[in-house]
Amino acid sequence: MTDKKINFYSPDGQLRSTINAKRLTGLEEQRRGAAGLSYLPLPKGLLFEFDFPARRWFWMKDTIIDLDLIFVSPEWKIESIFATIPMSSLDKLISSGDVIAAIEVCAGGAMQLGLRVDDFVMVADYPT
Template sequence: MVASLAACQPSASNAVEVSQSPAGLEQVPLTVTSSTGKHRFTVEVAKTSEEQAMGLMYRNKLAPDRGMIFPFDPPRDASFWMRNTLIPLDMIFVRADGSIANIAANTVPYSEEPVPSDGPVAAVLEIAGGRSAELGIKPGDKVEW
């Protein structure tokens, strides 16, 4: 995945439990707060340009409570594609204040069509395709990690 993103800061509440994914990436807890409640995920953090370029390529499944976050610092316009991505994804574009700018739902596997943010974002969260609609996640909801 080609990405342009910015840095979301972990919430300053309690200590965050950090672990490593089978792919060797740091994984952290993430919460999306919407009108339907708090939705918790464990996400891999794609920090480096190499990790961001790989993204979720070549994975044949993604559990409903898992995902990947692509942080950017400073915030910027972002554009992703689905080259070599085998499964549909929801791409959630997150502003610097943690609010969701826009969601590209059920992106098409293997597509090289750009999927852009609606303005500068601090991060992009990728979750299994269709999960945003299932959970009632919408633009304006808050993301904390």
């Protein structure tokens, strides 16, 4: 896992909000996701980056907190937002189209951050 800073911008370029995310790097980390986390307060989140754009799906099996899921298009825009997904839900949350990343934040976090579909997403490494 590596720390990333994620800025969200409105379509007209105004900064909406910023979170600090853990980038899940391996397939096993991505499969585990938020499972086992008992706390994911804003401004923290989890970042899943994929090797190539494709339709993706998530479920919340074995999670013990409610979450929001944000899918990110290959153009690095918010493609869709699934809000307040119940913990341990086995419902498949499927992107509408191809995505290159997904972000998980606490339930209600997307609304608290003011995020909207078509907002731009910028991911950066933290300076060392």
